Amino acid sequence: xxxxxPEPPSFAEAIAExxxxxxxxxxxxxxxxxxxxxxxxxTELLELCRGKIRKAEVEVNQIVQKLSGP
Amino acid sequence: xxxAGEVARGRQSNRGHFYFELVxxxxxxxxxxxxxxxxxxxxxxxIRRWLGAHGQEIRDGxxxxxxxxxxxxxxxxxxxxxxxxxxxxxxLGLLERRRRETLAALAAAGLLARNRLLALPAVPLRIGLxxxxxxxxxxxxxxxxxxxxxxxRVFFVHxxxxxxxxxxxxxxxxxxxxxxxxxxxxxxxxxGSRADLAVFDSRRVAEAVARSRWPVLTxxxxxxxxxxxxxxxxxxxxxxxxxxxxLIERVRAADLALAAVEQALAARARDRLRRxxxxxxxxxxxxQVARLRLRACHxxxxxxxxxxxxxxxxxxxxxxxxRQELGARLAAVAPRSLGHRAREAEALVExxxxxxxxRVRQAGAALEAQVRLCHALAPQRLLERGFSITRDGxxxxxxxxxxxxxxxxxxxELAAGSLRSRVEET
Numbered sequence: 001x002x003x004x005x006p007e008p009p010s011f012a013e014a015i016a017e018x019x020x021x022x023x024x025x026x027x028x029x030x031x032x033x034x035x036x037x038x039x040x041x042x043t044e045l046l047e048l049c050r051g052k053i054r055k056a057e058v059e060v061n062q063i064v065q066k067l068s069g070p
Numbered sequence: 071x072x073x074a075g076e077v078a079r080g081r082q083s084n085r086g087h088f089y090f091e092l093v094x095x096x097x098x099x100x101x102x103x104x105x106x107x108x109x110x111x112x113x114x115x116x117i118r119r120w121l122g123a124h125g126q127e128i129r130d131g132x133x134x135x136x137x138x139x140x141x142x143x144x145x146x147x148x149x150x151x152x153x154x155x156x157x158x159x160x161x162l163g164l165l166e167r168r169r170r171e172t173l174a175a176l177a178a179a180g181l182l183a184r185n186r187l188l189a190l191p192a193v194p195l196r197i198g199l200x201x202x203x204x205x206x207x208x209x210x211x212x213x214x215x216x217x218x219x220x221x222x223r224v225f226f227v228h229x230x231x232x233x234x235x236x237x238x239x240x241x242x243x244x245x246x247x248x249x250x251x252x253x254x255x256x257x258x259x260x261x262g263s264r265a266d267l268a269v270f271d272s273r274r275v276a277e278a279v280a281r282s283r284w285p286v287l288t289x290x291x292x293x294x295x296x297x298x299x300x301x302x303x304x305x306x307x308x309x310x311x312x313x314x315x316x317l318i319e320r321v322r323a324a325d326l327a328l329a330a331v332e333q334a335l336a337a338r339a340r341d342r343l344r345r346x347x348x349x350x351x352x353x354x355x356x357x358q359v360a361r362l363r364l365r366a367c368h369x370x371x372x373x374x375x376x377x378x379x380x381x382x383x384x385x386x387x388x389x390x391x392x393r394q395e396l397g398a399r400l401a402a403v404a405p406r407s408l409g410h411r412a413r414e415a416e417a418l419v420e421x422x423x424x425x426x427x428x429r430v431r432q433a434g435a436a437l438e439a440q441v442r443l444c445h446a447l448a449p450q451r452l453l454e455r456g457f458s459i460t461r462d463g464x465x466x467x468x469x470x471x472x473x474x475x476x477x478x479x480x481x482x483e484l485a486a487g488s489l490r491s492r493v494e495e496t
Contacts, residue, residue: 011193011324018331026338032346035339042335049328053193053321058216059223060199063246 011052014045073151074135074160077128086111088128092151099234107151117156135160172273172298181280185304188285193324194253194317196223198284200243203228207260207291207310214314220321225250231259236269241278248283254317255282257299258289258310270297279303289313453485471496
């Protein structure tokens with residue numbers, strides 16, 4: 001749970017972390033004190049993933065108008 | 071005579087004959103030779119049946135080799151080929167043979183599965199697009215992505231999808247997209263005839279697809295045939311729209327998975343809190359029971375203490391009362407008991423003396439009996455141990471053999487009886 005991490009996790013990393021949080025929350029290993037922190041982090045990760053999926057509208061970058069033949 | 075060429079402007083007459091032009095094309099797709107041709111009805115039916123069995127038909131664009139004779143029509147002043155037979159290997163084969171050769175070459179170079187082995191990310195949102203700008207394929211693909219509402223970013227590179235230069239443009243476009251960080255590349259095109267697929271059967275395009283840095287999803291718009299580009303790409307779909315749907319489905323699956331994780335998280339967090347709450351309540355109950363029990367204990371102790379105190383006080387009172395009672399009685403009897411006491415003492419002494427004397431007598435008698443018993447028992451005990459007592463005729467105990475003479479009668483007393491014997495030797 002390194003919030004200082006400058007690089008946001010990739011989608012797959014975020015999902016993996018979410019799964020880990022899920023397991024911790026489900027087991028009695030998590031202190032109730034930390035439950036809120038875990039949920040907070042999970043919410044951040046969910047937002048991040050959602051953002052990745054939804055944020056932008058379809059965006060077309062015309063890289064090359066037309067590649068001419070040789 | 072055998073001739074080879076491509077079918078053009080084919081049409082079937084009302085009577086079932088098939089008229090067409092057999093053409094030969096140059097490198098630039100331009101027609102360099104042309105001859106009118108006909109397949110009479112009976113031959114046409116036979117040839118069509120045979121080609122149909124192999125998924126082919128006589129149509130424009132088909133390259134075929136056929137046996138024909140030339141008819142001359144003087145009235146029109148023209149020559150016409152009359153086709154009697156089609157060379158199966160050549161006809162089916164030209165494109166197909168080239169396809170097989172290309173596939174074999176790709177397999178030999180280890181390129182057949184190369185693109186398929188690339189991992190398509192769970193959320194493919196950065197998409198490279200190679201198609202002809204403004205084509206139906208272009209619009210269909212982008213419209214589908216836009217409709218999904220997901221945040222796709224499309225990196226578009228135009229390439230001609232048919233005609234001269236298409237191979238080079240497609241290959242170059244695929245190469246160019248390797249420069250950006252993408253999740254997948256879509257290579258799409260609208261429907262076309264089989265011959266149009268030559269571009270995607272070409273070695274150059276197939277290699278570009280196989281070597282693409284990103285998974286290539288093909289949607290080349292043909293229903294039945296798979297081009298080589300389809301075969302070496304990551305995933306082949308039939309149409310551009312299908313490619314878009316494939317990508318959208320993948321993103322949607324990730325989206326749903328996310329929602330599921332969120333729900334599970336919420337459910338489990340709630341569950342966890344509920345469990346914690348239950349534990350807490352259980353402890354509360356325990357604490358309450360403990361408190362009650364403590365109170366009960368406290369009560370019992372106080373009760374006991376109270377009882378003890380009460381009991382003690384009663385005992386004290388009783389003692390006091392008895393003491394007073396005795397005092398009163400003593401005071402009442404004390405004067406007359408004095409004379410009585412003196413007589414009592416005298417009688418006591420007398421009785422004591424009598425008892426003592428009786429006791430002494432009794433002891434003496436017992437002692438005597440004891441002594442007698444000892445006497446009686448002593449010789450008998452000796453006899454039992456195997457000794458015998460010998461007496462002479464007078465009944466006196468013999469202690470010395472010399473007091474007897476030969477022929478005297480003696481009596482021996484044994485434990486169980488006596489025997490008489492005569493002395494033979496002294």
